[in-house]
Amino acid sequence: MQRWSQILLAALFLLSFGFAQPPAPAALFLASAASEAKPASKALDVRLPLANKSVRFAVIGDSGTGGHEQFQVADQMERYRQRVNFDFVIMLGDNIYGGHRPSDYRHKFEEPYHALLDAGVNFYASLGNHDDPNGERLYKPFHMGGQRYYSFKKGDIEFFALDSNYMDPTQLNWIGQSLQQSRAKWKISFFHHPLYSNGRMHGPDLDLRSQLTPLFRQYGVNVVFSGHEHVYERLKPEDSVAYFILGASGKLETHDFRPSDQMEKGFDSDRVFMIVEVTADHLYFQTISAHGQTIDAGDMARQEQPDAAAKNQK
Amino acid sequence: MRALKIPLLLLQLMLLVTASPASISSQTNTGNEKDAQLIKDFQDLVNKYLKFRKNEVGSSPRPTNSPDKIADTQQQLAAKLQHKRKDANQGDIFKPEIAAYFRRQIAATLATTHGKKIRASLKHAEPVHGMALHVNQVYPQGVPLQSTPPTLLLNLPPLPKELEYRIVGHNLVLYDSVPDVVVDFIPDAIPSETN
Numbered sequence: 001m002q003r004w005s006q007i008l009l010a011a012l013f014l015l016s017f018g019f020a021q022p023p024a025p026a027a028l029f030l031a032s033a034a035s036e037a038k039p040a041s042k043a044l045d046v047r048l049p050l051a052n053k054s055v056r057f058a059v060i061g062d063s064g065t066g067g068h069e070q071f072q073v074a075d076q077m078e079r080y081r082q083r084v085n086f087d088f089v090i091m092l093g094d095n096i097y098g099g100h101r102p103s104d105y106r107h108k109f110e111e112p113y114h115a116l117l118d119a120g121v122n123f124y125a126s127l128g129n130h131d132d133p134n135g136e137r138l139y140k141p142f143h144m145g146g147q148r149y150y151s152f153k154k155g156d157i158e159f160f161a162l163d164s165n166y167m168d169p170t171q172l173n174w175i176g177q178s179l180q181q182s183r184a185k186w187k188i189s190f191f192h193h194p195l196y197s198n199g200r201m202h203g204p205d206l207d208l209r210s211q212l213t214p215l216f217r218q219y220g221v222n223v224v225f226s227g228h229e230h231v232y233e234r235l236k237p238e239d240s241v242a243y244f245i246l247g248a249s250g251k252l253e254t255h256d257f258r259p260s261d262q263m264e265k266g267f268d269s270d271r272v273f274m275i276v277e278v279t280a281d282h283l284y285f286q287t288i289s290a291h292g293q294t295i296d297a298g299d300m301a302r303q304e305q306p307d308a309a310a311k312n313q314k
Numbered sequence: 315m316r317a318l319k320i321p322l323l324l325l326q327l328m329l330l331v332t333a334s335p336a337s338i339s340s341q342t343n344t345g346n347e348k349d350a351q352l353i354k355d356f357q358d359l360v361n362k363y364l365k366f367r368k369n370e371v372g373s374s375p376r377p378t379n380s381p382d383k384i385a386d387t388q389q390q391l392a393a394k395l396q397h398k399r400k401d402a403n404q405g406d407i408f409k410p411e412i413a414a415y416f417r418r419q420i421a422a423t424l425a426t427t428h429g430k431k432i433r434a435s436l437k438h439a440e441p442v443h444g445m446a447l448h449v450n451q452v453y454p455q456g457v458p459l460q461s462t463p464p465t466l467l468l469n470l471p472p473l474p475k476e477l478e479y480r481i482v483g484h485n486l487v488l489y490d491s492v493p494d495v496v497v498d499f500i501p502d503a504i505p506s507e508t509n
Contacts, residue, residue: 099455105381129440129458134494135388140379166478167464193438193461207428207435207463 044083047286047297048277055155056084058121059190059274060249061092061227062128066108069271070250072290074112077273078119080288084275087121089113090159092227092246093128093192095142100132105139117141124152126161128192128227133163151178157278158184160221162191164208172211179219186278186302189216190225194245196238198260199229201253216241222303223283231256231268232287234296240303246287248272265296352415353471359407360488363497364474367490371395374476374492391493396450404449407488407498416470416486421505423469433507435463442482451496453480453489 048056058077063070080086096108110117117123125142126149127133137144144150148163149171160175179187194202195209216224217239227247235243248271256268271290276283280302287296371394375387408416424432439461445454460481470479473488477497480487486503487496 100385101455102381102385129461131459132455132494133459134491135381135384138375138377138384139381140377144377146374146377165459165461166467166480168462168467168478169472170475172464172468202438202440205435205438205461206431207465208461210428210431211464 044079044292045294046080046083047294048084048275048284049279050084051277051279053155053279055157055278056086057154057276058086058089059092059225059244059246059276060089061192061225061245062094062230062247062251063091063112063249064094064096064108064130065250066097066104066112067250069252069290070108070112073249073271073273074116076288076290076292077113078115079292080275081116081119081121084277086275088154089116089121089123090161090190090225091123091125091142092190092225093126093164094130094227094247094251095125095128095136096132097130097250100135109141124159124161126191127163127165129165133165149174151182153184155278156185156280158182158187160187160189162189162212164191164193164205164226167208167211172215175212176215176219179215179221182219185280186223186283187219187221188223188225189221192226193228194226194243194247195224196235196243196262197226197229197245198233198235198258198263198266199231199245199253199256200258201256202229213239213241220304229253229256231266232272232274232295233257233263233267234265234287234298235262236264237303242283242300242303244274244285246272246274267295270295349415352412355409356407356412356415356471359409359412360473360477363407363490364477366398367395367493370398371493388494392452392495395490395493395495399450402449402498404498404501406449408500413500413503416500417503417505419469420466420486420503423466424505428465432463432465435461435465436481436504439463439481445482447482447485447487447496447499447501449496449498453494453496 096104098104122143123141125136125144127136133148136142137146137148148166149161151158151160160178162175163171193205193208195204195212197204221241223242225244225246227245229245229247230251230253231245231248233245250271252271254268257266272287272295274285274287276285282299282301284299285297286294289295371391378384405413423429440458442457442460445457462479462481467479473479476490476492478489478491480489481504484502484504484506485499487499490497
C-alpha cells in the first residue's frame with residue numbers, strides 16, 4: 001500500500017511539471033502544419049496556366065545585396081521553378097551592389113542563385129546605377145555578349161535590354177531600329193530606371209520617358225519592366241504599354257508610395273520576384289514575396305499598339 | 315475651315331520640329347563656324363586618344379565566365395594606361411576653349427523647355443557628391459553611376475563607342491569604359507539651378 005502511494009505521489013509530481021501532460025491542441029496544429037509544409041511543391045500557390053508551348057520566365061530587380069533576404073527570394077524562386085519550369089530570368093539592374101571584386105560576383109550572384117544556375121536557368125541582365133558596366137557586360141552568366149544593351153528572342157517574344165544609365169543617341173537609334181525591324185508578336189523591354197513610378201525614393205525619370213515612350217508607342221512595345229525603386233508596382237497602362245516596377249528582390253524601401261490613381265497595385269513590405277508566362281496572345285504574371293505569398297497576379301491580352309496598328313494597315 | 319486647318323497643322327508640325335531636343339544643337343551651331351571648329355578639334359583629340367589607347371594598351375576583352383579574369387584584365391588595362399599616360403593632365407582634351415563650348419552648350423540645353431526634365435532626371439539619378447576627380451583615376455568601386463540625361467547627350471558632340479560622358483556631381487567626365495578610367499573632365503560643367 002505504501003509502495004502504491006509512493007507511485008501515485010511520483011506521478012502527481014511529474015504531472016505538476018507537465019512531463020506527462022497530453023499534447024495541447026496548439027502543439028498538434030503546429031506539428032501538423034510543419035509536416036504539411038515539407039512537400040513544398042504541393043503547397044505552392046501557382047496562378048499561371050502552365051500551358052503547352054508557352055514561354056515562362058522570372059523577373060528580379062535590385063537583387064545583388066548578398067544579404068539574407070536575397071537568398072530567401074532565391075529559395076522561393078527555386079521552389080517555383082520546380083513547379084513552373086521557367087528556364088530564364090531577366091534582371092532589372094543593380095545586380096551586384098557595392099564592390100565588384102570576384103568574391104562579390106560569387107556572394108551576390110552565384111551563391112544565392114546556385115540552385116537555379118545548376119538547373120540550367122539562364123540570367124539576362126540589364127545595368128543599374130550600382131552595377132559595373134565594364135565588368136558585368138563581360139560576365140558570361142549575365143548573357144550581355146559584351147554589350148551594354150542587346151536583344152534576344154524566346155518563342156514569340158523579343159526582349160530588349162537597355163542601359164538606362166547612358167541613353168546616348170547611338171543607343172536610341174539602336175532601340176528605334178531594332179523595334180522597327182522586329183517581327184516578334186510580343187516586344188518586351190527591360191531596364192533599370194522607371195519611366196513611371198509612384199515611389200517616393202526616386203520617382204519617374206522624365207527625361208528618359210520623353211525619349212523612350214514615343215518609340216515604344218510607335219513600334220508596339222507591349223510590356224516594360226524596370227527596377228531602381230525598391231518596391232513592387234504595377235501601373236495602369238500608358239498608351240497601351242504595361243509598366244511594372246520590380247526593384248525589391250534584395251533591397252527594400254518600406255512605406256515608399258505616394259498616393260496615385262496611376263497605380264494598379266503597390267507592395268512595399270517584403271522582397272519580391274515575379275514569374276511570367278506568355279502564350280501567343282496572353283501574358284500571365286504572378287508576383288511572390290520572399291515568404292512565399294502571392295501579392296499580385298493577373299493576365300493581359302496582347303495589345304496591338306495604336307501607331308503600330310495604323311502602320312500595318314497602310 | 316478646312317483650308318485653315320492645313321496651315322494650322324503645318325504650323326504645329328513646325329513648332330514641334332523647332333522644339334525637339336535634337337534641333338537645339340543645330341540651331342545654336344548653325345552658322346557658328348567657331349563652334350563647329352571647336353567640335354572638330356574636340357573630336358580629333360578624342361580620336362587621337364582612342365587610337366593611342368587601342369594601340370598602346372589594348373581593346374575590349376572578350377566575355378568570360380571568370381570574375382577573376384575580368385578583374386585581372388581590368389586592372390592590367392588600367393595600370394598600363396595610367397603608365398602610358400602618366401603625364402596627362404586635366405584639360406588635355408577639354409582644352410579651355412573646348413570646355414567653354416561645352417559649358418555654353420550645357421547651359422543652353424538646360425535653359426530650353428527641356429531643362430526642367432533634365433534637372434529632374436539629374437536629381438533622380440542619385441547624384442554623386444564629394445568625389446574628388448583626377449585624370450587617369452579608375453572609377454571607384456561602389457560609387458553609383460549618375461545616369462546622364464538623354465536630352466543632354468543629344469546636345470553634346472557624339473563620342474566613339476567605348477568612350478562616354480559621365481556626370482559626377484556638377485562635373486562632366488570623359489570616361490573610357492574599357493580600362494574604366496577617367497580620361498579628362500570639366501569641373502563645374504553643370505550649372506546649379508540658382509545660376
